[in-house]
Amino acid sequence: MQRSWLLTVLAAGSVVAGACASGGTGGGASAAPSGGAATGGASKGEIIIASDLPVSGADASDGIPTQNGVQFAVESTGTLKGFKLTWKGFDDTVNGAHDPQKGAQNVQQMLNDNKILGMVGPFNSNVAAAEIPVGNRGSLAMVSPSNTNDCLTKPDFGGKPCTDPNPKNLRPAGGNNYFRIAAADSFQGPAMADYAYDTLKLTKVAVWSDNEIFGKGVADTFQAEFIKKGGQVVVRQDFDTKVTNDWKPFLTDAKSKGAMGVYAGATSGTKACIPRAQMAGIIDGPYMTPDGGVNSQCIKDAGSNAASMYGTVAGANAEQNPDAKATVDAFKAKFTKKDDLGSYTFMAYDCAKIIIDAIGRAIDANGGNMPSRQQVVTALGQTKNLKLTTGTYTFDANGDPTTPTMSIFQTKSGDWAFIKQFGVGGS
Amino acid sequence: MEQPIAAGRAAPVRFRGLASSRPLNALLLLIVVVVALLLLTRVWGRGPGYFAQILVYGFANGSIYALIAIGYTMVYGIIELINFAHGDVFTLGGFVALALLPMFGVTESQRDTPGVILPLLATLVISMLFCGVVNVLIERIAYRPLRHAPRLAPLITAVGMSFVLEGIMFLWRGPFFLHFPDLLPSARISIGPETSVGVKELTVFAIAIVLTVVLSLFIERTKLGKAMRATAQDRDAAQLMGIDINTTIALTFFIGAALAGAGGMIFGLYFNSLSFDLGFSAGLFAFTAAVFGGIGNIYGAAIGGLVIGMVQSFSDGYFDSTWTQVVIFAVLILVLVFRPTGILGMRVPEK
Numbered sequence: 001m002q003r004s005w006l007l008t009v010l011a012a013g014s015v016v017a018g019a020c021a022s023g024g025t026g027g028g029a030s031a032a033p034s035g036g037a038a039t040g041g042a043s044k045g046e047i048i049i050a051s052d053l054p055v056s057g058a059d060a061s062d063g064i065p066t067q068n069g070v071q072f073a074v075e076s077t078g079t080l081k082g083f084k085l086t087w088k089g090f091d092d093t094v095n096g097a098h099d100p101q102k103g104a105q106n107v108q109q110m111l112n113d114n115k116i117l118g119m120v121g122p123f124n125s126n127v128a129a130a131e132i133p134v135g136n137r138g139s140l141a142m143v144s145p146s147n148t149n150d151c152l153t154k155p156d157f158g159g160k161p162c163t164d165p166n167p168k169n170l171r172p173a174g175g176n177n178y179f180r181i182a183a184a185d186s187f188q189g190p191a192m193a194d195y196a197y198d199t200l201k202l203t204k205v206a207v208w209s210d211n212e213i214f215g216k217g218v219a220d221t222f223q224a225e226f227i228k229k230g231g232q233v234v235v236r237q238d239f240d241t242k243v244t245n246d247w248k249p250f251l252t253d254a255k256s257k258g259a260m261g262v263y264a265g266a267t268s269g270t271k272a273c274i275p276r277a278q279m280a281g282i283i284d285g286p287y288m289t290p291d292g293g294v295n296s297q298c299i300k301d302a303g304s305n306a307a308s309m310y311g312t313v314a315g316a317n318a319e320q321n322p323d324a325k326a327t328v329d330a331f332k333a334k335f336t337k338k339d340d341l342g343s344y345t346f347m348a349y350d351c352a353k354i355i356i357d358a359i360g361r362a363i364d365a366n367g368g369n370m371p372s373r374q375q376v377v378t379a380l381g382q383t384k385n386l387k388l389t390t391g392t393y394t395f396d397a398n399g400d401p402t403t404p405t406m407s408i409f410q411t412k413s414g415d416w417a418f419i420k421q422f423g424v425g426g427s
Numbered sequence: 428m429e430q431p432i433a434a435g436r437a438a439p440v441r442f443r444g445l446a447s448s449r450p451l452n453a454l455l456l457l458i459v460v461v462v463a464l465l466l467l468t469r470v471w472g473r474g475p476g477y478f479a480q481i482l483v484y485g486f487a488n489g490s491i492y493a494l495i496a497i498g499y500t501m502v503y504g505i506i507e508l509i510n511f512a513h514g515d516v517f518t519l520g521g522f523v524a525l526a527l528l529p530m531f532g533v534t535e536s537q538r539d540t541p542g543v544i545l546p547l548l549a550t551l552v553i554s555m556l557f558c559g560v561v562n563v564l565i566e567r568i569a570y571r572p573l574r575h576a577p578r579l580a581p582l583i584t585a586v587g588m589s590f591v592l593e594g595i596m597f598l599w600r601g602p603f604f605l606h607f608p609d610l611l612p613s614a615r616i617s618i619g620p621e622t623s624v625g626v627k628e629l630t631v632f633a634i635a636i637v638l639t640v641v642l643s644l645f646i647e648r649t650k651l652g653k654a655m656r657a658t659a660q661d662r663d664a665a666q667l668m669g670i671d672i673n674t675t676i677a678l679t680f681f682i683g684a685a686l687a688g689a690g691g692m693i694f695g696l697y698f699n700s701l702s703f704d705l706g707f708s709a710g711l712f713a714f715t716a717a718v719f720g721g722i723g724n725i726y727g728a729a730i731g732g733l734v735i736g737m738v739q740s741f742s743d744g745y746f747d748s749t750w751t752q753v754v755i756f757a758v759l760i761l762v763l764v765f766r767p768t769g770i771l772g773m774r775v776p777e778k
Contacts, residue, residue, distance in 0.1 A: 056602075057601075057602045058602045058603050058604065060603075061603075095602075096597070096601075096602025097602070211749065237743075237747055237748055237749075238747070238748075238749050239748045239749070240748070240749060240751075240752065242708060243708040243712075243751075243752060244743075244748055244751075245694070245698045245700070245705075245709075246484065246488055246698060246739070246740065246743065248484045248740075249481055249484055249740050249741075249743035249744035250743060250744070250748065252477070252480050252481070252484070252744065253477070253744055256473070256476075256477050256480075256621055268604075271604060271700070274604060274698075274699070274700045277606065277609065277699040277700065278698065278699065280609070280613070281613060281615060281625065297603060297604070300604075300606045301604055301606050301700060302606075303535060303606050303608070303609055303699055304535045304536075304538070304609055
């Protein structure tokens with residue numbers, strides 16, 4: 001069984017590799033100009049900001065809109081203190097899903113290119129766990145728009161010390177090169193639990209997870225908070241979503257125990273919203289997912305039962321910020337398709353802006369010359385009260401935002417609609 | 428040699444395993460009893476209504492496995508090959524149906540209107556024919572040239588064909604989960620306070636029963652069916668008697684794949700989701716079902732499919748789905764220890 005799995009992965013992987021090569025999803029290659037010094041107004045040279053996101057495969061519905069944010073931020077900035085800024089995109093997808101090893105290879109590739117001074121990404125926490133040590137050895141500035149696993153930056157999670165991953169092990173060279181602006185999982189599960197109990201008035205829910213680090217983590221924290229609030233979790237199951245197609249026994253079990261709604265600790269890549277379609281006729285109630293389900297794939301998977309779904313996003317919504325209106329409008333003018341804008345597009349935009357800001361200060365510190373990677377990382381750590389589209393950012397010693405924000409979305413007429421956002425306290 | 432395809436007529440099976448090592452078997456029996464008691468207490472605790480509901484889901488789930496398992500068993504019966512591409516032919520059936528439905532102008536909003544019946548039937552027939560033709564081509568390309576090669580060679584080409592099909596489906600629709608429109612009637616018949624049978628489940632079950640019965644009648648009552656049985660029994664003798672064995676084998680592949688194609692479409696309609704690599708796990712469980720029922724025996728495959736589907740639903744419903752695969756294969760091991768040839772199986776000639 002194990003061996004045949006390996007065979008599948010290998011063969012499908014080679015298919016994917018072929019598809020990527022022909023499909024041109026590695027858009028970064030063409031985005032990187034071959035010449036060294038730019039011919040335009042900038043004359044000091046070129047600085048590249050990279051991104052590493054899952055832009056093909058099942059996660060593309062999250063990855064592409066996020067990458068658009070990075071591309072837009074870099075290209076709309078254009079030049080920085082005499083240097084030409086360009087963007088180069090990397091794809092960490094293998095066999096249709098985000099892949100930690102591929103991510104680590106991508107970071108290694110970035111390190112080999114002297115012009116790359118920082119990267120936005122990765123999207124997924126398990127990819128981050130593989131990438132951070134590689135980037136750390138090369139002092140590459142990394143800022144993630146969407147990594148939410150607590151153990152990437154904090155020494156403990158849910159009252160238990162982090163073992164694997166653990167922030168110390170992830171940083172073999174000592175210093176910190178990894179920053180993020182998303183709120184951690186320890187906020188995300190509870191945020192939905194509070195909303196379910198207080199606003200949706202649910203008292204009994206069923207919880208399932210995809211049994212992965214992220215999915216199980218948010219399901220556990222949701223469950224703990226919901227019980228603390230006084231609610232009941234009547235059924236809890238962890239699924240191997242690779243082989244599970246039938247959620248009806250689980251849903252029936254939940255129904256017979258009085259569940260009024262279902263929380264799915266999963267992402268669209270692990271069938272987060274497929275049970276929603278099967279829920280029709282079994283449980284008539286809301287369906288809740290973490291940020292991995294707040295995308296267009298989830299709505300497609302839910303089919304005709306897509307109404308009344310709720311999701312958390314571990315960041316603020318730029319469209320609610322009046323100061324960001326001009327930026328949002330400019331983005332929409334350039335990226336016109338509905339699927340171009342995702343829940344993490346402007347989080348990624350802000351990540352790129354944070355890196356650009358840090359590089360700017362590093363250039364100044366280096367007397368107007370090309371800064372070293374370590375100088376950029378140092379400047380990044382000193383980011384203070386930087387006002388951007390999704391918030392005002394200052395990093396703490398761990399690399400976390402000091403004032404993370406959580407937002408809640410609901411499906412309305414076939415799309416995710418913003419409901420509210422709130423600060424989730426310092427970290 | 429005994430007849431590998433013998434719809435219904437099972438040779439007497441001896442309890443070979445039991446005689447060999449009594450302590451081990453006693454231990455296994457003990458485990459079975461403990462698990463059964465555990466299950467019973469859980470079943471008792473949840474009441475009959477819930478039990479009946481899980482049973483209904485198990486039947487629907489198992490019907491789909493049965494349709495796939497029959498194809499595995501037919502092909503094994505006639506040329507003793509495990510057609511690994513079979514699970515992917517099943518997925519292909521779903522993909523073809525998914526592509527055809529919009530062509531007939533069917534959308535999810537038309538659910539519960541009589542207008543969808545005809546397009547659904549047409550889609551079912553076309554998917555079945557398409558999968559049948561594809562499987563015949565696979566047999567022609569990958570298995571027939573190797574018919575006299577060592578047994579391992581066609582096994583490897585079968586694995587290869589499986590990857591080819593998965594690759595084609597990947598390139599066709601991408602790696603995403605594909606939503607399959609929910610078109611089966613939404614009506615449910617309540618048969619108790621906690622139990623209801625959906626017209627959905629009845630449809631799935633009915634299609635599986637009809638196809639299985641038609642197939643067994645075909646094999647038992649028609650000349651071509653007789654040719655299939657003869658080829659399965661002794662290929663060379665059948666050829667000497669004037670049976671065109673190439674056509675007969677191709678026909679077997681065609682029928683097996685048509686059933687799998689029907690299964691793929693029903694899977695989509697029932698679970699509302701497909702993905703290109705679905706055939707791997709579904710095929711594995713269906714193969715397990717075929718072995719469980721006694722590989723080579725069509726009724727065995729049908730029963731095996733139902734049992735595996737049932738075990739899966741009960742494991743999901745009463746234990747934890749994390750354990751479902753373990754439970755399924757534990758049941759398989761137990762059955763094979765006590766009945767090495769499967770439930771309705773016969774000893775397969777050893778060469």
